[in-house]
Amino acid sequence: MDRPQYSQSHSHCEKAASVPCTPIPSPRAAAADVCRHGRKRTAVAKGIQSTMSKTSMLVNFLPTGTLLMFEMLLPSSSGDGTCSHVSTMMINVLLLIYAGSCFFFHFTDSFRAPDGNVYYGFVTPSGLALFKSGLGIEMPKDDRYKMTIADLVHALMSVMVFAAIAFQTTA
Numbered sequence: 001m002d003r004p005q006y007s008q009s010h011s012h013c014e015k016a017a018s019v020p021c022t023p024i025p026s027p028r029a030a031a032a033d034v035c036r037h038g039r040k041r042t043a044v045a046k047g048i049q050s051t052m053s054k055t056s057m058l059v060n061f062l063p064t065g066t067l068l069m070f071e072m073l074l075p076s077s078s079g080d081g082t083c084s085h086v087s088t089m090m091i092n093v094l095l096l097i098y099a100g101s102c103f104f105f106h107f108t109d110s111f112r113a114p115d116g117n118v119y120y121g122f123v124t125p126s127g128l129a130l131f132k133s134g135l136g137i138e139m140p141k142d143d144r145y146k147m148t149i150a151d152l153v154h155a156l157m158s159v160m161v162f163a164a165i166a167f168q169t170t171a
Contacts, residue, residue, distance in 0.1 A: 062158065062161060063098075063102045063158050063159075063161060063162040066098045066101055066102050066105075066162055067098075067162060067165055067166070069098065070094060070095075070098045070162075070166055070169075071169065073094060074091070074094065074169060077090040077091055077094055078090075078091060095163070095166060098162065098166070099159050099162055099163060102155070102158045102159045102162045103155045103156070103158070103159050106151070106154060106155035106158055107122055107123045107147065107151065107155065108120060108121070108122060108123070109121060109122075109123050109128060109145060111128070111140050111145070113137050113138070114138075115137075119132075119135070119137060121145075123145055123146065123147045123151065124146070124147055125146060125147045126146065127139060127140075127141070127145050127146055128140065128145040
């Protein structure tokens with residue numbers, strides 16, 4: 001039985017002559033291949049990073065915590081599932097409180113003052129209003145601390161998302 005002759009670079013194929021073998025690439029070709037794959041990996045990594053950052057920005061506009069609290073308190077306010085006047089009123093009060101919190105907390109913001117402390121406030125059309133007044137802290141003058149129509153739209157959409165999911169919940 002004649003065995004095919006292999007060059008030195010194909011010596012790993014002698015043991016399994018019946019298995020097709022591909023030649024081992026030269027170091028220069030392997031480096032070029034790694035470079036091409038490296039560029040692909042970098043592009044994919046940048047795409048994933050961009051998607052994740054946009055998704056994290058989207059999470060800022062969703063009422064996740066409010067929905068979680070509503071889902072936790074709903075069973076205790078709905079009783080055993082019977083629709084009495086009191087349980088209906090309690091559910092409506094919960095819906096109003098949590099819808100209001102979705103709207104209100106959308107307009108809260110914070111900033112780090114030159115003294116290193118973080119201060120919290122409410123965004124208004126004229127700028128940020130601190131919850132604690134009379135601290136003598138210079139307020140930031142950035143436009144991002146001023147309420148715009150887009151902020152109102154985002155807050156209303158957040159309330160609508162909360163209402164849509166809350167009304168789908170069965171008590």
